[in-house]
Amino acid sequence: MEATATFIGNATVLLRLGELTVLTDPNFLHRGQRAYLGHGVWSKRRHDPALDIDELPPLDGVVLSHLHADHFDRIVRDRLPRDVPIVSTRKAAKRLRKWRFPATGLATWGEAEWRRGPDTLRITAVPGQHGPTGVHLAMPPTMGSILDWHHGGERRLRLYISGDTRFNRRVLRDIPSRFPGIDTALLHLGGTRILGALVTMDARDGVALANLIRPERVIPIHYDDYGVFRDPLSNFLQPSVAARVPAAVTPIVRGETVSLAPQPVLSAAP
DSSP states (O other): OOEEEEEEETTEEEEEETTEEEEESOOOOOTTOEEEEETTEEEEBOSOOSSOGGGOOOOSEEEOSOOOTTTSOHHHHHHSOTTSOEEEEHHHHHHHHHTTOOEEEEOTTOEEEEEETTEEEEEEEEOOOSSSTTGGGGSOOOOEEEEEEEETTEEEEEEEEOOSOOOOHHHHTTHHHHSOOOOEEEEEOSOBEETTEEOSOOHHHHHHHHHHHOOSEEEEESSSSBTTBOSOHHHHHSHHHHTTOSSEEOOOOTTOEEEOSOOOOOOOOO
16 A cells, blocks of 8 residues: 655656545646746746656546646646546636536635545645735635545545745644644745745745644655746755754655655654
């Protein structure tokens, strides 16, 4: 019974949770192709995805943090099978349904479930804010996600996906009280700047969020695929910064698969 994450690139991760196969924020543009981010802003992709969309296994669902072209691009719109369910924000789901996708829109703290055999995945939309207060109103609504995987009725994994958010304690503060015991957090970093505004987390924000939700492990994603990313992953991984993260930090590169099995808790020496 496996629980793994394969990093395809940007915020696109293939999750295998028992018999369930789930994709996050599908982005399959290739190096040199451009994504439109709104307000007249385009950004060129710097790296190829580790897989093409036609190489994906059959999917049980897609979790989409928001509808930006670096998270759901024209290739996905044209070639993702129309029978794959998508969970996203209400605004994104409305647009996706116009494109004939079976999309469910969640309000904050809303839930959806997918089942296959003995496995159940409960997806809960949690708060996110795509930019500083005020600027975020010009951006698509975004959500973070809690993914609770149950096998045979027993919870085996609690995964947090930040989505494209900035760290704002007022916005995010209820996540750890509602969802304690997060095993792994996938943090969208990169320090994205659009028209001069920092609209996704940089290293400083990532440390603050890790200290708020206190997962057992942090896997940074969304850090170098587009020209609008201005804060390299190395800033988050440098020893003086990583030392402030209250979790094991697991860097992941495109094409790599890591186990999501909960990290063992080491007891203190007698």
